[in-house]
Amino acid sequence: MIDFRVKFRHLQTFVEVARQKSVIKAAELLHVSQPAVTKTIRELEEALGVAVFERDGRGIKITRYGEVFLRHAGAALTALRQGFDSISQERSGEAPPIRIGALPTVSTRIMPRAMELFLKEQTWSRIKIVTGENAVLLEQLRVGDLDLVVGRLAGPDKMAGFSFEHLYSEQVVFVVRAGHPLLAAKQSLFSNLSKYTILMPTRGSIIRPFVESFLIANGVSSLPNQIETVSDSFGRAFVRSSDAVWIISTGVVAGDVEDGLLSLLPIDASETKGPVGLTMRTDAIPTMPLSILMQTIREAAIEVAKKS
Secondary structure, eight states, X not given: OOOTTOOHHHHHHHHHHHHXXXXXXHHHHHTSOHHXXXXXXXXXXXXXXXXXXXXXXTEXXXXXXHHHHHHHHHHHHHHHHHHHHHHHHHHHTOXXXXXXXXXXXXXXXXXXXXXXXXXXXXXXXXXXXXXXXXXXXXXXXXXXXXXXXXXXXXXGGGOTTEXXXXXXXXXXXXXXXXXXXXXXXXXXXXXXXGGSOXXXXXXXXXXXXXXXXXXXXXXXXXXXXXXXXXXXXXXXXXXXXXXXXXXXEHHHHHHHHHTTSEEEOSOOXXXXXXXXXXXXXXXXXXXXXXXXXXXXXXXXXHHXXXXX
């Protein structure tokens, strides 16, 4: 039975606290006081009969019940937002907006061609493309801030409430500037990696576990001089101006390698290969423009796969 004590402000506050993992940050973004946020969450918990957050050291974390409710709360807010958008669009004559989350590898390799194909369809839809770490993008998708995420398949524990459509598979590569000493090395490349600065995927990135397992399997237990980054612009500039080694998904640097600006170390990292595809909420119903964009992404992925 629906408890009609639950209002829009309860859902909005709950989703923002879950996203920020902080009452203080949520209060700032919602432009209300911290006590007001705390009171709203308590009212929601009273209506639900369960706790949705619990203390975690000095911070808070969402409970098992909170995780379940978040999927539905995010969907409810998304439906309301789409309702308001629909009315606004009817009044202004604008097409519905499409909000896409894409990993850096997809933003570089797939989305430019997909957008080229999409614009030819003349839907006149407004497009917003966001890049970032996989976990961040999936959280934005879960709470309704994104309509679609294009990237690697997340672990089973992160895919509850989501559907995934496989497009192609991609591995990580070890990239250096042209003329790098390791390109002419006679000894094992793995034994020499510790001599150089290594650009590593961040700990929250989807490919980090694959990279760590691969390095350990090849006898590299530690890399004392490393920089964690998911910034393709920084990685590209830093590697081209230094002797650093960049461990990154193939798609991010495919164009640079083809143009001769960067070079691949002769390391077989095929075991790091993982599926890349489209992730959506299972309760989402794509609009016609979104369906068209998804099809252009599929077509762009096929073109890229043929070139690989």
